[in-house]
Amino acid sequence: xxxxxxxxxxxxxxxxxxxxxxxxxxxxxxxxxxxxxxxxxxxxxxxxxxxxxxxxxxxxxxxxxxxxxxxxxxxxxxxxxxxxxxxxxxxxxxxxxxxxxxxxxxxxxxxxxxxxxxxxxxxxxxxxxxxxxxxxxxxxxxxxxxxxxxxxxxxxxxxxxxxxxxxxxxxxxxxxxxxxxxxxxxxxxxxxxxxxxxxxxxxxxxxxxxxxxxxxxxxxxxxxxxxxxxxxxxxxxxxxxxxxxxxxxxxxxxxxxxxxxxxxxxxxxxxxxxxxxxxxxxxxxxxxxxxxxxxxxxxxxxxxxxxxxxxxxxxxxxxxxxxxxxxxxxxxxxxxxxxxxxxxxxxxxxxxxxxxxxxxxxxxxxxxxxxxxxxxxxxxxxxxxxxxxxxxxx
Amino acid sequence: xxxxxxxxxxxxxxxxxxxxxxxxxxxxxxxxxxxxxxxxxxxxxxxxxxxxxxxxxxxxxxxxxxxxxxxxxxxxxxxxxxxxxxxxxxxxxxxxxxxxxxxxxxxxxxxxxxxxxxxxxxxxxxxxxxxxxxxxxxxxxxxxxxxxxxxxxxxxxxxxxxxxxxxxxxxxxxxxxxxxxxxxxxxxxxxxxxxxxxxxxxxxxxxxxxxxxxxxxxxxxxxxxxxxxxxxxxxxxxxxxxxxxxxxxxxxxxxxxxxxxxxxxxxxxxxxxxxxxxxxxxxxxxxxxxxxxxxxxxxxxxxxxxxxxxxxxxxxxxxxxxxxxxxxxxxxxxxxxxxxxxxxxxxxxxxxxxxxxxxxxxxxxxxxxxxxxxxxxxxxxxxxxxxxxxxxxxxxxxxx
Numbered sequence: 168x169x170x171x172x173x174x175x176x177x178x179x180x181x182x183x184x185x186x187x188x189x190x191x192x193x194x195x196x197x198x199x200x201x202x203x204x205x206x207x208x209x210x211x212x213x214x215x216x217x218x219x220x221x222x223x224x225x226x227x228x229x230x231x232x233x234x235x236x237x238x239x240x241x242x243x244x245x246x247x248x249x250x251x252x253x254x255x256x257x258x259x260x261x262x263x264x265x266x267x268x269x270x271x272x273x274x275x276x277x278x279x280x281x282x283x284x285x286x287x288x289x290x291x292x293x294x295x296x297x298x299x300x301x302x303x304x305x306x307x308x309x310x311x312x313x314x315x316x317x318x319x320x321x322x323x324x325x326x327x328x329x330x331x332x333x334x335x336x337x338x339x340x341x342x343x344x345x346x347x348x349x350x351x352x353x354x355x356x357x358x359x360x361x362x363x364x365x366x367x368x369x370x371x372x373x374x375x376x377x378x379x380x381x382x383x384x385x386x387x388x389x390x391x392x393x394x395x396x397x398x399x400x401x402x403x404x405x406x407x408x409x410x411x412x413x414x415x416x417x418x419x420x421x422x423x424x425x426x427x428x429x430x431x432x433x434x435x436x437x438x439x440x441x442x443x444x445x446x447x448x449x450x451x452x453x454x455x456x457x458x459x460x461x462x463x464x465x466x467x468x469x470x471x472x473x474x475x476x477x478x479x480x481x482x483x484x485x486x487x488x489x490x491x492x493x494x495x496x497x498x499x500x501x502x503x504x505x506x507x508x509x510x511x512x513x514x515x516x517x518x519x520x521x522x523x524x525x526x527x528x529x530x531x532x533x534x535x536x537x538x539x540x541x542x543x544x545x546x547x548x549x550x551x552x553x554x555x556x557x558x559x560x561x
Numbered sequence: 562x563x564x565x566x567x568x569x570x571x572x573x574x575x576x577x578x579x580x581x582x583x584x585x586x587x588x589x590x591x592x593x594x595x596x597x598x599x600x601x602x603x604x605x606x607x608x609x610x611x612x613x614x615x616x617x618x619x620x621x622x623x624x625x626x627x628x629x630x631x632x633x634x635x636x637x638x639x640x641x642x643x644x645x646x647x648x649x650x651x652x653x654x655x656x657x658x659x660x661x662x663x664x665x666x667x668x669x670x671x672x673x674x675x676x677x678x679x680x681x682x683x684x685x686x687x688x689x690x691x692x693x694x695x696x697x698x699x700x701x702x703x704x705x706x707x708x709x710x711x712x713x714x715x716x717x718x719x720x721x722x723x724x725x726x727x728x729x730x731x732x733x734x735x736x737x738x739x740x741x742x743x744x745x746x747x748x749x750x751x752x753x754x755x756x757x758x759x760x761x762x763x764x765x766x767x768x769x770x771x772x773x774x775x776x777x778x779x780x781x782x783x784x785x786x787x788x789x790x791x792x793x794x795x796x797x798x799x800x801x802x803x804x805x806x807x808x809x810x811x812x813x814x815x816x817x818x819x820x821x822x823x824x825x826x827x828x829x830x831x832x833x834x835x836x837x838x839x840x841x842x843x844x845x846x847x848x849x850x851x852x853x854x855x856x857x858x859x860x861x862x863x864x865x866x867x868x869x870x871x872x873x874x875x876x877x878x879x880x881x882x883x884x885x886x887x888x889x890x891x892x893x894x895x896x897x898x899x900x901x902x903x904x905x906x907x908x909x910x911x912x913x914x915x916x917x918x919x920x921x922x923x924x925x926x927x928x929x930x931x932x933x934x935x936x937x938x939x940x941x942x943x944x945x946x947x948x949x950x951x952x953x954x955x956x957x958x959x960x961x
Contacts, residue, residue, distance in 0.1 A: 410675075488693045496803050542730060
């Protein structure tokens, strides 16, 4: 009896081993069914969103500097100071400008004196001219009555002409001196405005963002001494990948996340899309403004992520983007029909940031499609539909 | 008719089972070694399959993005896309690096892909969880072998990426799991230096009098900007139109764009024949030795098993059993042992294969070959044993 039991037990063990072997052969290798997850194709609307990163910048950065080369004498503001329009922020070294002004003032005084002298000369020659005219007239009358000789009358007439010419000359001298004085005065005014030009003034109210040159530095024309940013126009210059940026336009609402903001979302909107795109990085550039300016102000140059929400699109069949696979050179989805899988090529539309893709052609909605699969599928594969593939052995 | 072999096995079943088990584990090791070799080759093949490309466009006179480093301008894809026969072209970068996961780090190949619609060349072909990359920055799809889960954060160089999707069997030729990130981030990860070296480079540039000239405002800034720009990728993956001739398109690209192009066959040759050639030959050599040793051990086991029964065989002969019956008994036992050993070997190999750190591919074809080899070995070994059994003198049964 014991022998029979032993035989049965051994045969049973053998059968068990054979069954395990068969199971192993069927469940691993190419004969095994591919674990997949499935979902029904929904019909709903997709609200695509655009995602880009950018840097915080100011709409206006005033680089205040001298118009001609010179040495910086003094800078009155520190980085972070607020300045008013017209405030003196720095001054350039005038070098010899003051001395030149003194020289100019002295030459004006000299010219004024020479104008006075010319004017006196005019009066003198004028008096001489009038006397000579009167004498000439009297001698002409005396000649008619024969009281004087022709010679004497001729002499008086010549004297009249000479004094008239001297007067004209003195007059011209006076005019010349006056013009010279005017010129000297204009020169002085020019020196004064050159002096004023050495005062570097804030063109608008704002925040000092940089002291680019310290006192003693020689700055060339156009080099900034102080940089002032317009805090009213802080915004984000965002770059969007050209391939996915369709629908981007001004006025769309945007969520802005600053890199230092620890994920905090600030509301905003697209101010404008720049008319010139970047051909090298293949990106569109847009400006996004905060609806409420963050406090403290974000530093210029900080990175920010911007998500632009586009209006929802009309209802279409949609699938998760994981369901899209390529087979035989076409993009499509695997449909499960009675436990078998069939490849269906589809035309895709837009995709939202959650990975939901519009299907424009190829699906009606309601079909069961493979979403995740443990490997690339072919029509010969058997599939085993699971709830999830997460946690499966890699 | 009564089965002599069966009766004998039942008689000494403990010995038979233990021998079968030992034999089975040995066969299991051999099958696993074969699987390791196949897995190695498959890793290389799967890298090519997963890239979804028909042609690889790389830097001139380099051996592609996998076997050698290659660097081409990132706008080269546009010229490639315009070549006859090309359906799609996409930039790609590959960077093998240590990626931090919590407190430890994982060796992974970071792949920079164009985050377009799924199915573009370079993108993972299928997912096991989550979704594909939808944003053009800071998202990642990871191979499950990296140990990441969806929602995890990965830090690669200075940026943090959120794992949005998982995939499987996306490995480099070395078996390192892949992490897919958007191309622009990957370019940064690969070509942008760390902050310290950027600062040092800026300082060096600033102290170079010819680059920081007084009187030329803006010169230093533009020099620094041009130093930190990176506009390179490792390769352009090309998918051809259906029916296009790969060789013809490759010749066009080589001739007019002066870039190196590899077709699928050439790439496979590079990966299998050059990149993993020595390591796979190493494994292959070991596999051959292991197979020979296993065969020898199987033969010896069968032979000694029969020799252990020499007295019983003599008794059988003494009672007039036909030689044919004895031969059949030995043959049946040997083949039975082979079948049992093979089953145990196959089962054990299948169960321990997933615990290997790298992929072990147990192919059905290998299993069939292995089975045939085991049976042939058993039959050959039993011939030796049969020869010994038939030469037994029946008198030994009663002798001392």
